[in-house]
Amino acid sequence: MSIKYVYSENLIAESNKNPAVQNRASMVHSLIKSYGLLSHMDILIPKICKLSDLRNFHSEDYLKFLKKCSDAHGDESELDNSESEDFGLGYDCPTWGGIINYATTIAGATITACDELCRGSADIVINWNGGWHHAHRDKAGGYCYVNDIVLGILELRTKFDRIIYIDLDVHHGDGVEEAFETTKRVFTLSFHQCEPGFFPGTGKSENCGLATGKGYAANFPYKSGISGARFFNYFKKTISLIMDTYKPQVCVIQCGGDALAGDPLGNSNLYPKDLIECIKFVMEFKLPLVLLGGGGYNFVNTSRYWTEITAAVCNKELDDDIPDENEFFLDYGPDYTIQIQKSRREDLNSDEYMEECVKSIQENIKKYNVMSV
Ligand SMILES: [Zn+2]
Known part of the structure; x- marks a missing residue:
């Protein structure tokens, strides 16, 4: 099996600049590298895309404004605040000088990953610097400035007729669902917490696409405290349903940590x-x-999670102790292991509730006659 890992120094440097996840890219890559996983994958050097490639999804007006912010080098006084607000920039999506390079780097990396599948030159491509699912056509949102996922899926569309996106x-995954809500060619499926006041507030189980794409989107909204065994059980049921009816040819999974x-x-x-366990189920x-x-x-x-996924994909076991030849070693204290600390949150989901969510997805699939188009 050919596994490719999207990496370049520029990709890490640009990813590090997103204020919501500053330096996270370096931390993830360091851990993967320190466990020796790079020798089990081929490095795929990402292309930086052109501004015109971003236009395949984003509006001219949004990109023009993003470019203006980029050129203002963080000097907000040059920018019109109300216009910033219209484009979702500011608040949770502040801009910085050179942000346009960030956008073309992030989008370019996911487009490169998808292009590799179109050529048939890899079975699995990993890009931990992609996955910015909240960016809309003409608006940034939830720390997402450019929707690399939508742009990547559009690249996959040049070769594949049925794509499944699992979030x-x-x-x-509002931005991705919205982008493909009227098409049968991309089936979007999002599992997410959905409670009053929880961002972004969309993705109810009755939402299943629009117009000609009706039935070709699904949402599994869970409540807080969801536990592993319960999640896996209903994840499996949902995936089986969609795989059986839609028979996708290619798959994109967003693995938000x-x-x-x-x-x-x-x-x-x-x-x-x-x-x-969920990802391995899809891999089957x-x-x-x-x-x-x-x-x-x-x-x-x-970092622990994405390193563990990388190891699972490469079929490698990880030693419990974090390797000390890692520049972020001290951050993994006090235990310095790959394990994450246990939480004791109460699971507010019941099997009855989860069953209802699957049933609702099943009914939509039936009602709108979802098939292998
Ligand atoms: Zn998130």
Whole structure:
């Protein structure tokens, strides 16, 4: 099996600049490297895409403004505040000088990953610097400035007719669902926490696409404290349903690390082994696969999680102790192991509730006659 790992110094340097995940990219890469996993994958050097490639999804107006922010070099006085607000820039998405290079680097990396599957030159491509699912056509949101996932899937569309997108981030994959809500060619499936006041507030189980794409989107909204065994059980049921009816040819999984216990934004009881069980279940379908990152605000846990996924994909066991030839070693204290700390959150989900969510997805699939188009 050919496994490729998207990496370049520029990709890490640009990823590090996102204020919400500053230096996380370096931390993830260091841990993967220190465990010796790079020798089990081929490095895929990402292309930096052109501004015109971003136009395949983003609006001219949004990109123009992003470029203006980029050129202002962080001098906000040159910018119109109300315009910034219109484009979702400021607040949780502050801009910085050169942000346009960040956008073309991040998008370019996921496009490169997807292009590799189109050529048939890899079975699995990993890009932990992609997965920015909240960016909309003309608006940034939730720390996402450019929707690399949508741009990557558009690249996959040049070769494949049926694409499944699976979103494991604790937040709803709103930007991706919205981008493909009217098409049958991309089936979007998001598992996420959904409670009053929880960002972004969309992704109810009745939402299943629009117009000609009706039925070709699914949402599994769970409540806080979701536990591993319960999650895996219903994940499996949902995936089996969609695989059986839709028969996708290629798969993209967003593995946001905020779905883990101990994340400052999420409230789950999930551990890397639970989510890796889900990813391995999808891998059993043997589809060409792109694995992307996303959220994850407890950086040490996110690094542990993505390193463990990388090891699982390479079929390698990891030693429990974090290797000390790692520049972030001290951050993994006090135990310095790959294990993440246990949380004791109460699981507010019941099997009855989870069953209802699967049933709702099943009914939509039936009602809108979802098939292998
Ligand atoms: Zn998230």
